[in-house]
Amino acid sequence: MALLDVRPGFDPMLTGKRAECDGGGILPGGRYAARQEFTGSLTGEFRDHGNPAWRWYLMNELTQKPDNYPHETVWCESESLFLLEE
């Protein structure tokens, strides 16, 4: 399967904003999905996948993540992202 058309972008207004992500996704090896919660800072980087655009923001400086989540960053779908300063 071909990868989606991806258009990277940057929104400086979001850089450093603290946010929570009600994330998750389907799990490898099965038909089940799982929820994952993250708290961190938005870098301002985003990616628009396909058309209509499905927007994802990059979050780093994670202060909350699933136990033993091995990465320092996570991509969050825009509608699942909640700015803490709102």
Place this chain on the structure above:
Amino acid sequence: MTKDPLHTKLCDQLGVEFPIVAFTHCKDVAVAVINSGGFAVLGEAMHTPEEIASDIKWMKDRIDGKPFGIDLVLPASAPPETTLEEITAKIPQEHMDYKQSVMDKYDCPMPKQQVDLHQWGGLSLAHGRAQLEVLLDERVPVIASGLGSPAFLLEAAHERGCLVWGLVGRTRQAKRQIEAGVDAVIAQGFDAAGHTGDMGTLSIVAEVAAIAGDTPIIAAGGITTGRHLAAALCLGASGVWTGTLWLASRESDVDMIIKERLVASEAADTTWSDSVSGFTMRVLKNPWTEEWKKPEAPDPLPSPYQMILSADYTQGANDARRPDLMYEASGQGVGFVKEMKPARQIVSDMVEEALTVFDDVVGLPD
């Protein structure tokens, strides 16, 4: 009372007789429920776009123009791109050894074929998007997202006459989706099968209903009887989303061994375990979940590592059809699944019981 308590705005939205939504991975169950006056959403998250198109045609040929839904799992977060090889290499040897000891203890055979691990990262987005294109092309009456927000596809869906439903585990997710304009919100509680949020069904349904305005709310989690249906409507829901209820139905393609276990199970026979996937999920108790609770067991790994660990056990048990090893995701309502009834009878029994409850409490219209 002056109106039929089971005729809700969800019935009006869908043009169905009863506010009962069956979530199922089995086409035969979906067709039977739809043709019995309910509504069905077919889970297609693990299918290819071609398989989804084929299933849609199969269903359309059997429901005489009635509406139906398709559920996909839209991701809400994604780790940086990694390969399966990179992930597998990070599983500690201690965990590999413990997995093997469990499989040896129960004489669990290895899978007959290599376990097909789902892709993630950028490829899963492409996969999800390709699945969505099929639903839009086929103008599926209801597109449901079992996890992530479907808000980005609302305009495209509505242009094609498709309704969009989102499943939420938290009230703020519901608020966001309602503001975006989804056509219904499924509020799923902790009682449900599989992975859920941490709010109980009673709490989340009431909270979401309180902010829903005209948007129909569908209650999910532990709902298997007409008594549950009546309670959900009293909480402010316009319908119920049911999954476990159909697993042991006559039409269901679930293995007979699992059906027999479901029929024999009570709520307490389910467990909320992170040993299967690395996330807590509700399944029927089984040797794998119980062995990972023991003091000598290492702590389960996070997803996706634990899922990779458990995959051989799960597939090996299923391939060998071992009743002592097999399991299935199951909600806490399983205690009321006591017979392998036809789906039509399940619908009519649920309706009859709900009406009896309403009649007992407030009386029914003449």
